[in-house]
Amino acid sequence: MNLGIYVHIPFCVSKCLYCNFYSENKLEYINDYVLALTKEIKRESKKYTQYSIDTIFIGGGTPSVLPAGCVSLIVNAIKQNYNVLPGAEITIEANPNSINYTNSAEWFSAGVNRVSVGVQTTSNRVLKIIGRTHTYQDFFKAIDDLKSVGFKNINADIMIGLPTQKQNELKATLRQCFGMGLTHISAYTLILEEGTPMCGLVQQKKLKLPSEEKTLGMFKYLLKHTELNGYNRYEVSNFCLPGFECKHNLNCWNMVPYVGFGCAAHSFVENFRFGNISNIERYIKLINQGKSVKAFNEELTVNQLIEESIMLNLRTTKGINLKDLKQKYGYDLLKEKSLEVMELQKLGLIKLENGYLFATTEGFYVLNQIILKLVD
Ligand SMILES: C[S@@+](CC[C@H](N)C(=O)[O-])C[C@H]1O[C@@H](n2cnc3c(N)ncnc32)[C@H](O)[C@@H]1O
Ligand code: SF4
Structure with missing residues (x-):
């Protein structure tokens, strides 16, 4: 059986104003952390x-931001202790201003074969507003360095609905990503996370978000132009050239098991969801004492597994494999939810084809409502 491995690196030089992921600026712990x-x-x-x-x-x-040698140490530790399949997809997330020729070459020779670069926008004006520390020029150079050492599979994370962002700026970002021949684009609509500095600034009216209508307009522009440039939408926020889907994320949406290592890393194995503590110092200390670093461990009931499958599968354009759902959990979705399915089909929000139930483009705009209808 296949298993994905996720490794969390909880360090950032500075925190972006919108970000709610677990990371800290405690760079002095990096070496101890990597050893742990x-x-x-x-x-x-x-x-x-x-x-x-x-x-x-x-x-x-x-x-x-990991110093020289750390990525190789991590990848080698995995290769030496697990049965890593030849040709396994190995991705690293990277920020434009900490990518250079030397670390790119190290990652490539360690076996990394996919890089996900967070650019968010190529407007230097908007980058500054959202607290990013890099420029568009850094992004351009980073892609150049990655390509020059041999990387062919490169993703850019971009964001939509950023404060004061204009459609012209999104157009430029996309044009530049297409022009660089990137194989993958993840396009996230800004989520204003409670407790982030950006949330406070918006509440105090010190920052202004584009209207919902403008953000939707930008997203529609993105849908049209990714398609025109040969990118296939395979998940709500993910677009790729043929054959360049992110296998790791696709497996997670398809409920393939994965195990997470490091602070705040989550796992899904044999119907259990579990996760590690979010505290760098405690993580290092507990690992060195040979103690558990688990923060929670929950066994999912069959009903929870069915709900999660429906929720996660529906994020992909392929949708839910109805036969699979029945075989794995004995659940016949078409029988149990026949009225709801009929109603959603009539509204043009879902389709049934070749044994799959999936959301249409219109359906993706109201995915949460579809999910609510299909799970109890
Ligand atoms: C957790 S970050 C890690 C990658 C890397 N540190 C970076 O910033 O590019 C992964 C991606 O999540 C997206 N992201 C983070 N916070 C977000 C938010 N509040 N709303 C929407 N997308 C967000 C960004 O596009 C970011 O590149
Ligand atoms: S978006 Fe990326 S760089 Fe910015 S704080 Fe979050 S994890 Fe760090």
């Missing part, structure tokens, strides 16, 4: 001897 991480990777390996690893995702935080 390799210990966790090794000590947990006994539990996963029956699995083959088809994807590894080193995410953050900002993995590209």
Whole structure:
């Protein structure tokens, strides 16, 4: 059976105003953290001897701030202790101003074969407003460095609905990503997370978000132009050239098991969801004492598994494999929800084709309402 591995790097040089992911500026802990991480990777390996690893995702935080040698240490610790399949997808997340020729070359020779670069926008004006520390020029150079060492599969994370962002700026961002021949674009609509500095600034009217209508207009522009340029939408926010889907994320939406290592990393294995503590110092201390770093561990009931499958599968354009759902959990969605399915079909929000139930483009705009109808 296949298993994905996620590794969390909880360090960022500075915090972006909108971000709610677990990361801190405690760079002085990096070396101890990476050592603890390799210990966790090794000590947990006994539990996963029956699995083959088809994807590894080193995410953050900002993995590209790791000093020379760290990424190789992490990848080697995984390769030495797990059955990593030849050709496994190995992704690293990176920020434009911490990518350079030297670290790109190290990642490439360690076996990393996919890089996800967070640019968010190529407007230097908007980058400054949202608290990013890089410029468009850094992004351009980063892509150049990555390509020059041999990377062919490169994603850009971009954002829509950023404070004061204009459609022209999104157009330029997309044009530049297409022009660089990037294989993948993740386009996230800004979520104003409670407790982030941006949320406070918007509430105090010190920052202004584009209207819902403008944000929707930008998203529609993105849908049209990604398609015109040969990118296929395979998930709510993810677009790629043919064959360049992110296997790791696709597996998560398809309920393939994955195990997470490092602070705040989550796992889904054998119907259990569990996750590690979000505290760098405690994580290092507990690992060095040989103690558990789990913050929670929950076994999902069959009903929860069915709900999660429906919720996660529907994020993908392929949708829910109805036969699979029935085989795995004995649940016949078409029978149990026949009225709801009929109603959603009539409204043009979902379709049934070749044994799959999936949201239409119109349906994706109201995905949460569809999910609410299809789960109890
Ligand atoms: C957790 S970050 C890690 C990657 C890297 N540190 C970076 O900033 O590019 C992954 C992506 O999540 C997206 N993201 C983070 N906070 C978000 C928010 N509040 N709303 C929408 N997207 C968000 C950004 O596009 C970001 O690139
Ligand atoms: S968006 Fe990326 S760089 Fe910015 S704070 Fe979050 S994880 Fe760090």
